[in-house]
Amino acid sequence: MFRGFLIEILRSAIESIKANKLRSLLTTLGIVIGVMTVIGVMSVISGLKKNVATSFSQLGANVLYVDKYPWFSGHRSREEWNKIRKRSNLDTKEVQALKEYGTSFEYVSPVIGRRLNMERGEKEAPEVDANGTSEDFAKIINQDVSLGRFLSKDDIKYKRHVCVLGQDVVNTLFPEENPIGNKVKIQGRQFNVIGILEERGEMMGHSMDNVAMIPFTTMAEFTGRRGISITIAIYAENEEEAREEIRWILRGVRNVKPEEEDDFSINSSEAMINQFNQLTKTIFLISIAIAGISLIVGGIGIMNIMLVSVSERTREIGVRKAIGAKSSEILGQFLMESVVICLVGGFLGIFLGASLTKLISIMSNGNLPFYIPIWSIFLGFGFCCSIGVFFGYYPARKASKLSPVEALRYE
């Protein structure tokens, strides 16, 4: 019948909390805030991580981007920044060298990114992400065309005025007709549409289909080439090996002396995710510390109120003992009460934390998905139970040690 007894002390704990609703609610506030913080932060970070991971994987797995600048800055001093700014631009000679000497990677493609307006008659597609690139870029980022064809070697060689359009651009400029073979105006020049890119969806609220691909050589005419650094996209099965080889080749072609650092950056989506994880880890630890403090404060509140409860109910404890309750049963009763208060707090905290996450998700227009890791809920409840037992033990023990005669005499 031990189960029956547990149910009974649970019932008596709930009764006693119901009898002191406001007091119990105020007591549990610290726990509520602590758990809410844990759930809220964990959910937001988990959602962010999920989002970032899928977004970056859309940049292409196994793709390295060689750039003048590092993508993720992290902590750098002013001098370091000045050093980076003074790096010489990356140019086609680096592309050539990589193509010629590289053995650990397959495709190398220069990329010049620009935001350009595209027009067709009265219609205009503003701020299109235009990439000046080469025929290999489609293979590097695993991009297919849904209609027509991608850029060809000859398009690059002869600086043809051709373009491959993303679905968003097509929707804007050619709502009702087949764009292939038609012309669009970019920077005042006419371009032939040769293909349509397959849809890629969104990344962090930014459409991946508002794009256009034109030959790298044609783009260079717009930008004037001088003073701008290109990006080199590389597809590599083995990222580590490829990184080493790229460094080796580029240091050679850019005459970097052995004692000097690399004067270029090799970026990848994976490295960026790692950096991001580092950052979230810090946020996570800080919020855990905050939550921990509020849980401890909450626990002390619980202990305080349980001590009050024990002294208020000294007579009751005396009666229970007189009718045969053992010390351990009194201990169990008061421990249960403190655990139940904590669990109520935990439940409220989880509810509020989830609501907060939902609110953030709505306010971010769905860029932050509403995602609550199941383990964080278990962790929340586990924490509450532990706090209930830990901070409830002293008052409960005090109650259980009361002598029945003195407890009955207590006024």
Place this chain on the structure above:
Amino acid sequence: MSELIKMKDVTKVYPLGETEVQALRGVDIVINKGEFISIIGPSGSGKSTLMHIIGCLDVATAGSYFLQGKDVNKMNENQLADIRKEFIGFVFQDFYLLPDVPAWYNVSLPMIYNRVAPRERKEKAIRILENVGLGDRVNHLPNQLSGGERQRVAIARALANEPEIIIADEPTGNLDSVRGEEILKILSDLYEKGKTIIIVSHETYVAERGKRKIYLKDGRVEGKG
């Protein structure tokens, strides 16, 4: 008749600040099964202390106490709790009911510690309440009951685990004489049914109900009626 309670030379000393109070100074008592005993004496005579020791709420400082042949002085706290649970039912002057729960739940309380199944507990509690004439007050809270009714609930609670002994400490102290008489009637009936009843009181009309009286004065038994 078999000996239920046998005390020999029981003393009880309380510390009181720097000094000590000698509440019992060598008490010898024998109570047989099925007796109706009144313990009488002025306040400060040690009645309550004696009642606490008989009821295993407290232990003697010295002397011997055998309950059904078992040496109470050698029992630990849990064993004492078991004795209180199974052998003894208490009725207090101030009733000591739990205020937030209905009458039947108050009566069922001792059965919780005796691990009686919930359904059985409630059924039995209601049955006992009916026996003390409170069949229509089962779901009332203590503050919805009169003093006499509350004391009857308390008696019902004392009976819950079918104890051998009922110990009543000034059971009529907070009641008018009519209600008090009702309570005493119930206790007499229980005696008729074979329970051992011990009433502690300083009121003679209450004490007169006992078939045997034990007079206490200054911590000693004065004489036996």
